[in-house]
Amino acid sequence: MTAKLTEAAKGVYIIAATPFTDEGALDLQSVDTLTDFYLRCGVHGFTLLGMMGEAHKLTTEESIDVVKRVIGRAGDRQVIVGVSHAGIENVRRLAHEAMIAGASGVMVAPPPGLKGDDGIYNYYAQVFAALGPDIPVVYQDYPQATGVYLPHQVFERLVDDFRQLVMLKHEDAPGLAKLTRIREGEQKPGRRRVSILVGNGGLYYPQELRRGADGAMTGFAWPEMLVEVYDHFMSGRVEEAEDLFDVYLPLVRHEVQPAIGLALRKEVLFRRGAIKSPKQRAPGSPLTATDRAELDSLIARFERRLAASGRGHKVAAE
Numbered sequence: 001m002t003a004k005l006t007e008a009a010k011g012v013y014i015i016a017a018t019p020f021t022d023e024g025a026l027d028l029q030s031v032d033t034l035t036d037f038y039l040r041c042g043v044h045g046f047t048l049l050g051m052m053g054e055a056h057k058l059t060t061e062e063s064i065d066v067v068k069r070v071i072g073r074a075g076d077r078q079v080i081v082g083v084s085h086a087g088i089e090n091v092r093r094l095a096h097e098a099m100i101a102g103a104s105g106v107m108v109a110p111p112p113g114l115k116g117d118d119g120i121y122n123y124y125a126q127v128f129a130a131l132g133p134d135i136p137v138v139y140q141d142y143p144q145a146t147g148v149y150l151p152h153q154v155f156e157r158l159v160d161d162f163r164q165l166v167m168l169k170h171e172d173a174p175g176l177a178k179l180t181r182i183r184e185g186e187q188k189p190g191r192r193r194v195s196i197l198v199g200n201g202g203l204y205y206p207q208e209l210r211r212g213a214d215g216a217m218t219g220f221a222w223p224e225m226l227v228e229v230y231d232h233f234m235s236g237r238v239e240e241a242e243d244l245f246d247v248y249l250p251l252v253r254h255e256v257q258p259a260i261g262l263a264l265r266k267e268v269l270f271r272r273g274a275i276k277s278p279k280q281r282a283p284g285s286p287l288t289a290t291d292r293a294e295l296d297s298l299i300a301r302f303e304r305r306l307a308a309s310g311r312g313h314k315v316a317a318e
Contacts, residue, residue: 005105005136011044015219037274049082078104105136171199183212201256221268
């Protein structure tokens with residue numbers, strides 16, 4: 001069993017896709033090959049059952065099957081499990097099952113429609129009370145999906161009052177100023193510094209690392225870029241990190257499109273040999289022939305730029 005998640009967590013925690021067969025059944029064999037693919041790309045950890053992992057389309061039994069399967073294959077990599085639900089009892093049950101299975105921590109997003117600063121604080125206070133002090137928690141801040149905006153002052157209040165809150169999954173956009181304010185606030189005497197991993201497909205990744213992010217928690221289908229950019233930044237090779245990111249930027253931008261972003265991500269993972277089918281469980285947003293031709297063109301341009309940079313071919317799984 002890996003160690004529990006702490007404020008010191010850093011690196012790339014990949015938001016793992018959930019593979020299905022062409023008929024829409026959960027594909028545990030592809031869970032294995034996808035886990036192996038992510039490990040070959042050098043990820044530092046996994047996040048399962050996230051919003052891009054189609055968690056809301058899984059039964060509770062399927063969710064636990066996925067968690068156990070990845071944990072059993074991930075070796076020493078930490079695994080965070082998304083347990084978001086409007087009902088706190090459901091959050092509690094899935095969180096405890098995930099931790100029993102060997103998870104390092106859980107991630108909780110606010111339920112859509114939660115109102116006001118006190119509404120956010122009180123909801124998480126109830127979540128922390130239900131989970132108990134021994135389960136590390138990640139706050140998933142994704143207002144584009146939940147409609148719940150998290151002011152930095154409210155997050156700081158939660159950090160001060162609840163030791164089990166160890167990480168912010170920062171996905172507000174634009175959110176660079178919030179990230180800076182949180183890091184500045186941590187300079188106050190007695191304030192804990194918590195881990196901040198960033199999402200949004202990595203769209204603002206270099207800027208967020210410059211502003212104090214500890215890495216990424218996103219599902220970009222070329223995870224090796226996320227890892228290498230992180231490694232360059234941590235080694236002080238910031239310009240080299242920016243140059244590498246620029247090569248991948250058209251693909252990053254293309255993949256974060258609303259509605260078809262997941263379909264594009266799974267199509268690339270399928271092409272790279274990581275999963276047997278790019279199928280989403282219904283309801284999904286399948287790609288059209290035009291979408292696929294567009295992706296072909298982008299990948300071809302990317303391959304040329306990558307080759308020109310001396311890095312070689314990266315589309316096929318290694």
